[in-house]
Amino acid sequence: MKTLISFLLIGTGSLLISCKPTSETKNTTMIDVQGHRGARGLLPENTIPAFIKAVELGVTTLELDLAVTAEKELLVSHEPYMGAHLALDSTSQEISKQDELNHNIYQMTYDEIKKYDVGSKFIERFPKQEKFNINKPLLSEVVDAVNQYLDQNQLDPVNYNIEIKSQPEGDSLFHPKPDEYARLVYEFITSSMDTTRLNVQSFDFRILKYYHQNYPEIKLAALVENEKSIEQNLTTLGFNPEIYSCYYKLLDHDKVAWLQAQGIKVIPWTVNEPEDIEMVIGWGVDGIISDYPNRVLELISN
Structure with a gap:
């Protein structure tokens, strides 16, 4: 694995991180700092180095996405295909936007997937992201690597x-x-992870409903990007999830307070700019998903 990551510990990764009160929060607020796809503002998204970097910084939660290979293995990937914006093919050539859907992860073995480079392309949105040749990992590989890093650094x-x-x-x-998708994930997390330290999230309410009915012990987060009211989304879902996770611009102080009054935690995405991070902290959110978890940690530690 070619990377220039320095394993300098600057955070403890403790379960909860306290935040000093703002003008709108009278009591000490506890913020769950989530590294979005690891820390994709700093390192290639959904890769092992990005997750290790997030742990090194001191996040409380690693946020990641899943796809499924032809062998029914769980792959950490935002798209179920090799996106043209992110990947080079097995011969290190560009993938055209018109052809990206033909690089279908669900029709590829992991040996084939490992030949794609998802860390070398320049990402305009993240101009300072470190670049190196690396492949998409299996969820099992991420969990093993993170556990090893945690153990080695106590x-x-x-x-x-x-x-x-x-x-x-x-x-x-x-x-x-x-x-089937829900069962594949459930079988892995119950056999290889501590289910008290995770939640499952999805924009697809079919997934959340299946978990609620069949695996009620798993905490759920409803992902939302539509402009329907919170009440409409919860009615469509049919139950109150543990977490309501929407695009941060769909929230305000009153909406956060209303959700929390229903016993639902509020963890918005994807909050990157310091002024926006300060704003959502002022609303009293329970957590923040960010491409730059270092910025969140810096703000709440001051």
Whole structure:
């Protein structure tokens, strides 16, 4: 693995990190700092170095996305295909936008997937992201690498926010149908992870409903990017999840307070700019998902 990561410990990774009161929070607020796809503002997204970097910084939770290989293994990937914006093919050539869907992860073995480089392309949105040749990892590899790093550095356990990426149009084409997909993830997390330190999240409410009905012990986060009211989304879901996780611009102080009054934690995404981080902290959110967890940690430690 070619990387220039320095394993300098600057955080403890403790379960909760206190934040000093703002003008809108009278009591000490506890913020769950989540590294989005690891720390993709700093290192290539959803790669082992990005997750290790997030742990090194001191996040409380690692946020990641899942896809499924042809062998029904869980791959850490935001798209169920090799995106043109991110990947070079097995011969280190560019992938065209028109052709990216043909690089379907659900139709590829992991040996084939490992030949794609997802760390060398320049990402305009993250101009200072460190670059190196690296492949998409299996979820099992991420968990093993993080556990090893935690053990070696005598750090507290870290939490996981695991997103199941699916939509009706992709069923049996880019991923399994919801019941099979949910079972694959459940079988892994119950056999290889501490389920008290994770939650499952999804934009696909079919997944969340299946978990709620069949695996009620697993904490759930409803991902939301639509402009429907919170009440409408909760009615569609049919139950109150443990976490409501929407695009931060869909929230305000009153909405956060209303959700929390229902016993639902509020963890918005993806909050990157210091002024926006300060704003959502002022609303009293329970956590923040950020491409730059270092910025969140810096603000709440001052």
